[in-house]
Amino acid sequence: MEDSQFAVQAVVTKPEKTSGRGMKLHSSPVYTLAKQMNIPVWTPLSLKDSKPLESLKSLDISAVVVVDYGLILPSYLLNWFSNRVFNIHTSLLPRWRGAAPIVHCLLAGDKKTGVTLQKMVPRLDAGDIIYQLGFDISDQMNSLDVLKKMESLSFQLMSKYLPLFLNGAISPVSQDESSATYASKIEKSQLKINWSDSSGDLFNKVRAMVIKNGVYTLYQGSRLKIWSADYDNESHQEECGKIMLYNGKGLKVACGQGHLYLKEVQLEGRKIQKIAPFLRGFPLKTGYIFD
RNA sequence: CGCGAGGUGGAGCAGUCUGGUAGCUCACCGGGCUCAUAACCCGGAGGUCGCAGGUUCAAAUCCUGCCCUCGCAA
Numbered sequence: 016m017e018d019s020q021f022a023v024q025a026v027v028t029k030p031e032k033t034s035g036r037g038m039k040l041h042s043s044p045v046y047t048l049a050k051q052m053n054i055p056v057w058t059p060l061s062l063k064d065s066k067p068l069e070s071l072k073s074l075d076i077s078a079v080v081v082v083d084y085g086l087i088l089p090s091y092l093l094n095w096f097s098n099r100v101f102n103i104h105t106s107l108l109p110r111w112r113g114a115a116p117i118v119h120c121l122l123a124g125d126k127k128t129g130v131t132l133q134k135m136v137p138r139l140d141a142g143d144i145i146y147q148l149g150f151d152i153s154d155q156m157n158s159l160d161v162l163k164k165m166e167s168l169s170f171q172l173m174s175k176y177l178p179l180f181l182n183g184a185i186s187p188v189s190q191d192e193s194s195a196t197y198a199s200k201i202e203k204s205q206l207k208i209n210w211s212d213s214s215g216d217l218f219n220k221v222r223a224m225v226i227k228n229g230v231y232t233l234y235q236g237s238r239l240k241i242w243s244a245d246y247d248n249e250s251h252q253e254e255c256g257k258i259m260l261y262n263g264k265g266l267k268v269a270c271g272q273g274h275l276y277l278k279e280v281q282l283e284g285r286k287i288q289k290i291a292p293f294l295r296g297f298p299l300k301t302g303y304i305f306d
Numbered sequence: 307c308g309c310g311a312g313g314u315g316g317a318g319c320a321g322u323c324u325g326g327u328a329g330c331u332c333a334c335c336g337g338g339c340u341c342a343u344a345a346c347c348c349g350g351a352g353g354u355c356g357c358a359g360g361u362u363c364a365a366a367u368c369c370u371g372c373c374c375u376c377g378c379a380a
Contacts, residue, residue, distance in 0.1 A: 034380065038308060238377070263344070283377045284311035295331050296318035
């Protein structure tokens with residue numbers, strides 16, 4: 016942001032809170048960066064009360080951009096800066112409105128996604144679309160790769176297309192409500208692998224959940240995370256979750272339909288490892304059934 | 307003071323409980339063998355056992371402090 020033609024007048028972010036190992040005090044990266052650059056920062060606990068932010072009104076603000084804030088934006092803010100509040104959403108709206116668009120688009124096996132610059136309205140991600148930048152998702156991409164791609168595209172939206180809109184060169188388009196889909200929040204329970212799922216679904220799940228700290232299965236009571244995998248659709252009669260064999264493609268595991276090949280894994284308390292070196296130090300038993 | 311695991315040749319681990327020669331799989335170098343293989347056989351190099359103290363005739367191993375990595379939970 017600091018490179019664009021905008022001057023950042025103020026930053027509002029969540030307050031510092033205790034978190035992480037040892038429950039130490041941590042602040043958001045935005046907070047840290049803003050402090051370094053001597054930009055005024057507000058960190059209200061809640062936005063229900065408008066008083067803490069009153070002083071924002073006196074600033075010369077041409078646009079308010081909301082990025083990944085996690086708290087519901089109250090209507091008084093929209094009123095203060097009417098028609099000047101924008102949001103960058105990490106999907107091609109109206110598909111995947113809501114909390115976890117990147118994860119859901121990978122879970123669904125979407126071949127395309129993108130970022131959307133929209134107007135903020137009281138309804139969730141339902142604002143008029145100012146501009147969208149799309150791209151193809153390859154089988155090799157996981158959710159982190161997608162996010163990384165989106166970061167650069169988001170920057171383009173901010174630095175190029177937002178100014179164009181503010182100058183009147185772009186007119187917003189309303190969303191097609193009939194094709195809207197919603198990306199619900201991801202629950203912890205969704206991170207455990209259900210081996211009766213099809214290999215294709217599990218392959219998508221592995222890629223999608225990387226950004227959520229990875230999917231896992233249980234081996235003799237210990238968590239084994241799966242960071243990357245491959246799959247086939249061969250039919251078989253084996254029990255779901257059974258370790259079949261190890262070959263150049265990975266560690267072959269039977270699924271509800273087809274097989275998943277584990278390529279990068281991580282056991283509790285250890286580092287992420289390619290499957291070959293991992294098996295050297297921790298030989299998984301062929302024939303074991305993952306839970 | 308949220309709970310827990312770990313730091314040992316280049317990689318991954320065992321050894322720590324019960325102190326006494328630095329071990330295994332792989333990679334690497336040299337040699338051999340095979341039509342062939344993540345192949346096999348023989349030989350070799352490579353380690354301040356995270357750091358700092360302490361106990362001991364003797365510490366990877368026991369005690370204390372610190373650094374770093376990771377899993378869970380928030």
